Amino acid sequence: MISLWPCVWRLLVLALAMAALVLAPIPGKVLAILTVLQLVFRENFPFSHYPMYAGFSDRTYLILVTDEHDRLLAVKSVFGISANFLKGIYDRELRRHAEERQWAGKYCEMPDLARPGQRVLQFLAGLPAAEGESAPRRKLRLHHVNYVIRDGAFAREQVCVAELAA
Amino acid sequence: MKGAFPTVEFGALEIGAMRMLFAYAVFRLAIPANVPFRAQPYPVGVARWLDLTFLSRPACYPVLKIFAWIALGVYAAGLERVLTTAYLFVFCTLLGTLRNSQGTIVHAKQMLSMVLLVQCVVYTTAATRALGEGRSMFHETALADRLAVLWSQEAILAVYFTAGLTKLIHSRGRWLRQVAKIPLQILKTSEQFHHDELKPVDLGARTTVATWLLHHRNATRTLFGLGLLAELCSPLCLFNQTTMLIGGAVLLLFHRLSAFCLRLHFHEAQMLLGIYLVNLPGWVRAMVPWQDYGLASR
Numbered sequence: 001m002i003s004l005w006p007c008v009w010r011l012l013v014l015a016l017a018m019a020a021l022v023l024a025p026i027p028g029k030v031l032a033i034l035t036v037l038q039l040v041f042r043e044n045f046p047f048s049h050y051p052m053y054a055g056f057s058d059r060t061y062l063i064l065v066t067d068e069h070d071r072l073l074a075v076k077s078v079f080g081i082s083a084n085f086l087k088g089i090y091d092r093e094l095r096r097h098a099e100e101r102q103w104a105g106k107y108c109e110m111p112d113l114a115r116p117g118q119r120v121l122q123f124l125a126g127l128p129a130a131e132g133e134s135a136p137r138r139k140l141r142l143h144h145v146n147y148v149i150r151d152g153a154f155a156r157e158q159v160c161v162a163e164l165a166a
Numbered sequence: 167m168k169g170a171f172p173t174v175e176f177g178a179l180e181i182g183a184m185r186m187l188f189a190y191a192v193f194r195l196a197i198p199a200n201v202p203f204r205a206q207p208y209p210v211g212v213a214r215w216l217d218l219t220f221l222s223r224p225a226c227y228p229v230l231k232i233f234a235w236i237a238l239g240v241y242a243a244g245l246e247r248v249l250t251t252a253y254l255f256v257f258c259t260l261l262g263t264l265r266n267s268q269g270t271i272v273h274a275k276q277m278l279s280m281v282l283l284v285q286c287v288v289y290t291t292a293a294t295r296a297l298g299e300g301r302s303m304f305h306e307t308a309l310a311d312r313l314a315v316l317w318s319q320e321a322i323l324a325v326y327f328t329a330g331l332t333k334l335i336h337s338r339g340r341w342l343r344q345v346a347k348i349p350l351q352i353l354k355t356s357e358q359f360h361h362d363e364l365k366p367v368d369l370g371a372r373t374t375v376a377t378w379l380l381h382h383r384n385a386t387r388t389l390f391g392l393g394l395l396a397e398l399c400s401p402l403c404l405f406n407q408t409t410m411l412i413g414g415a416v417l418l419l420f421h422r423l424s425a426f427c428l429r430l431h432f433h434e435a436q437m438l439l440g441i442y443l444v445n446l447p448g449w450v451r452a453m454v455p456w457q458d459y460g461l462a463s464r
Contacts, residue, residue: 010335017331026404030284030317034324039331043271044211045262046279050329053428054336056347060354064361076362080202083358088270092208123268127202145357147350149380154353154373 014039059148061108063090063117064158065124068139079127086120090142093119108146117142117162125164140164176448181311182244183447188281188318189242191437196258196278197234201227206267211259218264230257247289247314255282277325278434281442284317319410319442323400325435326417330397345390346383349376352427359429375427393420403443407452414443 017035021028041047063086065073075083093116094107103110121140142162148155176184201222206213220226234257241250262275292310333341353369353376360367379386396416403413418439424430440446 006338009338013331013334017327021401024401026401027316028320028401028404030320031324031327031401031404034280034284034321035328035331038324038328039335043266045266046259046276046283047211048271048273048276048328049332050273050325051332051336052273053348053351054333054341056344056351058347058350060350062354062358062361064357072361072364074362074364077364080200083361084355085268085270085272087358088272089268092269126204128200128204147353149347149350152381154350154376154380156353 010039059106059108059146061144061146062087063120064143064145065121066141066143068141068163070141070160073140079124081127086124089123090116090120093117108144113144113159113161117144118164121162121164138165176312176315177451178308178311180445180447180451181308181315184315184441184445185244186242187441188438189238191434191441192254192258192278192282193235193238195434195437196261196275197231198261201261201264203264203268206264208269209267210271211263211266213263213267218260218267221260221264233257247310248286248293251282251286251289255279255286258282274432275434277322277438280321280325281318281438284321285314288314288317315442318438320404322435322438322442323403323413326397326400330394330400333394333397341394342387342391345394346380346386348386348390348427349380352376352379355429389423393423396420407445407448410443410445411449414439414445418444 014036018032021032021035038047039049042049062083065075065086067073073079075081075086079086091107094110094113096119097103097113097116098107098110101110101112121142124140140163141160143158144161146157148157204219204222206218212218221230234254237250237253237257240246241254258275258279262272262279265272288310292307292313296307337344352372356367356369356372359365360369396413400413400417403410418436421432421436421439424432
């Protein structure tokens with residue numbers, strides 16, 4: 001059964017926000033219109049509903065890209081994109097992989113991360129080399145790093161999930 | 167009550183300073199050296215209907231970039247605001263759309279584009295009105311300049327207000343409880359920061375900070391909860407110039423906090439807050455006596 005509560009909650013928050021803007025002694029017509037447009041159009045540039053850090057859980061993860069000797073590569077200098085952007089690409093591939101496998105659990109707990117990892121490395125290999133990047137590399141490796149809160153402390157687990165000949 | 171808010175006045179010099187600083191912000195932050203994306207596998211926005219990969223062609227982007235530099239120069243000089251804001255808005259929007267069509271969303275340049283959008287709307291409306299009144303098509307009044315600043319302030323504040331509402335919507339009202347888990351993000355973003363350019367990061371010190379926050383959950387909730395409060399109360403900045411300064415300074419302070427904790431700098435947001443909300447040239451104009459020597463806009 002589909003729950004209506006998220007939709008009702010969204011409308012309730014929006015209605016309260018608009019009521020507050022109407023009642024407040026400020027000029028806020030443009031602000032109100034842009035707020036509604038941003039919440040409606042969500043991630044369609046230049047609109048955004050800014051969902052970063054809107055929810056938190058007991059675990060998080062990141063990815064690291066290394067060469068064949070497991071030396072960390074400076075992704076901004078080598079590929080021209082940030083590590084955060086790269087993680088977004090990995091998230092996309094995890095979602096795609098979860099849909100293909102019909103995985104209902106958390107994406108990062110999927111047992112087989114090789115395929116999404118491979119796709120991320122292929123994405124990287126398809127990017128033009130950044131200026132000044134000349135270090136020879138035979139392979140690219142992608143490592144999945146989990147951070148979890150365990151017994152009131154942080155635990156870090158790293159595993160290499162994919163490798164691609166450069 | 168709607169008519170009770172004080173009118174915010176801006177001087178001509180102050181508006182000129184804002185325009186030049188905004189042009190500098192766009193120049194520094196919104197015009198990359200090159201565009202590495204040769205495909206748009208997950209199109210968003212106008213990329214659903216348009217193939218934007220032409221932006222990454224070596225023969226195309228440098229030309230568009232030069233036009234953008236020229237437009238910025240003309241805009242900063244206070245000339246031809248309609249065409250320059252329109253061109254810069256389209257240019258920045260297409261670049262941002264192509265970047266966000268790679269399958270992941272970057273929240274970096276939306277605020278700049280929104281400010282360009284509202285300024286373009288203001289100047290186009292003023293020019294159309296002037297044309298309707300039989301004046302030059304590009305006749306723009308000082309009123310349009312002031313309105314452009316006011317609407318830019320509202321566009322900036324709309325970003326913070328939206329971000330605050332999304333936190334409530336997405337977490338279904340449980341954000342304050344969940345934010346106690348933010349220390350994990352401190353470790354993650356520190357490692358990602360190091361991965362960017364291999365710049366040294368004191369992971370030991372950052373782990374100490376994260377551990378302290380993990381073990382003092384209510385302090386963490388209070389600290390970051392104040393940030394949410396600042397976002398939700400951001401429209402109140404519009405009350406007058408003093409609240410604009412205070413609100414701008416508070417939001418800047420939280421940007422510094424997130425830069426320290428999460429390595430998230432949001433440079434364009436910080437610059438726009440400084441230019442349009444904190445507005446130091448305006449405070450100088452308001453405090454020194456030469457404000458009355460024909461410098462205030464008429």
